[in-house]
Amino acid sequence: MNTRPVAALGVGLTTFLVVAALLTELLAAQIAFSALVGLPVGLAAGAAAGLATWTRLWRLPRARPPLLGIAAFGYALLVAAAVSYAVPPARGFIGVDTAVPFAAVCAVAAFLLARRHADRTA
Numbered sequence: 001m002n003t004r005p006v007a008a009l010g011v012g013l014t015t016f017l018v019v020a021a022l023l024t025e026l027l028a029a030q031i032a033f034s035a036l037v038g039l040p041v042g043l044a045a046g047a048a049a050g051l052a053t054w055t056r057l058w059r060l061p062r063a064r065p066p067l068l069g070i071a072a073f074g075y076a077l078l079v080a081a082a083v084s085y086a087v088p089p090a091r092g093f094i095g096v097d098t099a100v101p102f103a104a105v106c107a108v109a110a111f112l113l114a115r116r117h118a119d120r121t122a
Contacts, residue, residue, distance in 0.1 A: 065121070
């Protein structure tokens with residue numbers, strides 16, 4: 001299986017989510033609509049990270065397991081947000097305090113699986 005597009009899209013997604021959230025929170029005290037700054041900057045950072053993963057970083061076999069782990073983090077956060085939105089009874093259980101640890105566990109699992117089966121991540 002060619003995991004290059006999966007990794008590039010996931011790394012871009014993770015970078016977008018992390019940069020947008022951090023910048024929005026850091027600017028919240030100074031700017032009323034800090035999301036108007038955080039979202040475009042996060043989008044640009046995510047696009048740059050995804051493009052760098054696609055063009056440069058994937059060529060290094062040692063970088064593939066960490067890249068897939070980073071990608072899994074973003075995908076897991078997206079799944080947690082989708083479940084929270086689509087399943088109303090789950091909204092009380094899914095929040096930042098539960099979604100981030102879930103995503104971290106998924107990232108570690110993806111990293112370990114990719115490292116163990118390095119021949120399959122070409």
